[in-house]
Amino acid sequence: MPMSQPFKKNLCPILKQIADHYHTPFHIYDEAGIRETGKQLKEAFAGIDSFKEFYAVKALPNPKILKIMQSMGFGFDCSSITELQLCRSIGSHGEDIMFTSNNTSQEAFLAAAEDNGCILNLDDINLIDKVPRFPNLISFRYNPGGRRTGNDIIGKPLEAKYGVSHEQAIEAYRKAKAKGATRFGIHTMVASNELNYKYMVQTAQMLLELVTMVSAELDIEFEFINIGGGMGIPYEPDVPALDLENMGREITALFDNFKKQQGYTPALFMESGRLMTGPHGALVVTAINRKEIYRTYVGVDATMSALMRPALYGAYHHIDVLGKEQSEKLETVDVVGSLCENNDKFAIQRDLPVVIDGDILIIHDTGAHGHAMGFSYNGNLRPKELLLTVDGKVELIRREEQAEDYFATLNFEADSLSL
Numbered sequence: 001m002p003m004s005q006p007f008k009k010n011l012c013p014i015l016k017q018i019a020d021h022y023h024t025p026f027h028i029y030d031e032a033g034i035r036e037t038g039k040q041l042k043e044a045f046a047g048i049d050s051f052k053e054f055y056a057v058k059a060l061p062n063p064k065i066l067k068i069m070q071s072m073g074f075g076f077d078c079s080s081i082t083e084l085q086l087c088r089s090i091g092s093h094g095e096d097i098m099f100t101s102n103n104t105s106q107e108a109f110l111a112a113a114e115d116n117g118c119i120l121n122l123d124d125i126n127l128i129d130k131v132p133r134f135p136n137l138i139s140f141r142y143n144p145g146g147r148r149t150g151n152d153i154i155g156k157p158l159e160a161k162y163g164v165s166h167e168q169a170i171e172a173y174r175k176a177k178a179k180g181a182t183r184f185g186i187h188t189m190v191a192s193n194e195l196n197y198k199y200m201v202q203t204a205q206m207l208l209e210l211v212t213m214v215s216a217e218l219d220i221e222f223e224f225i226n227i228g229g230g231m232g233i234p235y236e237p238d239v240p241a242l243d244l245e246n247m248g249r250e251i252t253a254l255f256d257n258f259k260k261q262q263g264y265t266p267a268l269f270m271e272s273g274r275l276m277t278g279p280h281g282a283l284v285v286t287a288i289n290r291k292e293i294y295r296t297y298v299g300v301d302a303t304m305s306a307l308m309r310p311a312l313y314g315a316y317h318h319i320d321v322l323g324k325e326q327s328e329k330l331e332t333v334d335v336v337g338s339l340c341e342n343n344d345k346f347a348i349q350r351d352l353p354v355v356i357d358g359d360i361l362i363i364h365d366t367g368a369h370g371h372a373m374g375f376s377y378n379g380n381l382r383p384k385e386l387l388l389t390v391d392g393k394v395e396l397i398r399r400e401e402q403a404e405d406y407f408a409t410l411n412f413e414a415d416s417l418s419l
């Protein structure tokens, strides 16, 4: 089922009022839903001695949202300097932040080390000698290569630029130990939008096996394994959600078994973005033009700069027409924006109730990798973000971009280099 149903039930009766006040287009997020998913996640892994979610900031990098995560005890997964700054700006520090970059620059390493540092997750064995201040606690991103397939969306690990190879794993930790590291973790990410929980169980098992191997070789213990993000959400109707309960149960059993054999358990970390916020956001737009040529087009007041996923991945986002949810009469349309790219479409050949100008459309599941992926091509300005709070208020949590924002990088002191 797309979009959290309680969110839809709460939103629809008040949406007209919200649209009148704030004007479309906007993304709106549901605090109650985010908190509910956070609770389910914690409950699923309550049987493990130590569990922590590091919310993947890139999915929805808004400080108000990050504060909700923080209040649930979550940390953050960052991969750029600005993401580090964003997390620190809301008071998240030190080991509440895991920095998983790749092709990492010196500037990024220095930023990671500031402010009591963070958990540094190295992407390559060659980076060990490039870390300006080698930390006590170090993690490596592991790429299993041919040992394991990635799921369809993330592709083949053998072709992925990420992580240290299986052959390098022991050497990486040996070198890190020689550099003075005394605390160790391991990380991987081999799935994206995966709905089969077994896949995540296999990932945990793969890391626990690797930990066993490296520990035996180097006489070290691991403080954590991080199974990454990639847990999926059902974008299409009639698709069941990922089974968190069974995932939790089976991973907990793996940890119990590890404890029997090794005498301790590492913490379990994960860094989901999509699962945490994806279903708890919607892009709300207004129909502004109906066009009938070889196909029928419903033109709306947002473009793919507000939601790239359909154009980028051919992704499906469910759409409701406000007040016409029960409509019997459907027609097949493309829902489009105004960008000069023919892939600027929110839906292609979709059966929707007959839409007329002024109708409000709710594009589901935009709470992760939605607004954040936007861009300004064709002079497009990204829409505002709103939050429906648990106490029933609507807050503006990011204003819409304005022309001044677009022109901001053109305001600078004249500079030229004479050669």
Ligand SMILES: *Cc1c(COP(=O)(O)O)cnc(C)c1O
Residues within 6 Å of the ligand: 056, 058, 059, 077, 100, 189, 192, 193, 228, 229, 230, 231, 271, 272, 273, 274, 275, 368
């Ligand atoms: C993108 C990303 C995530 C989050 O992925 P989701 O599919 O949103 O769960 C987590 N970790 C890393 C390293 C990522 O690149």
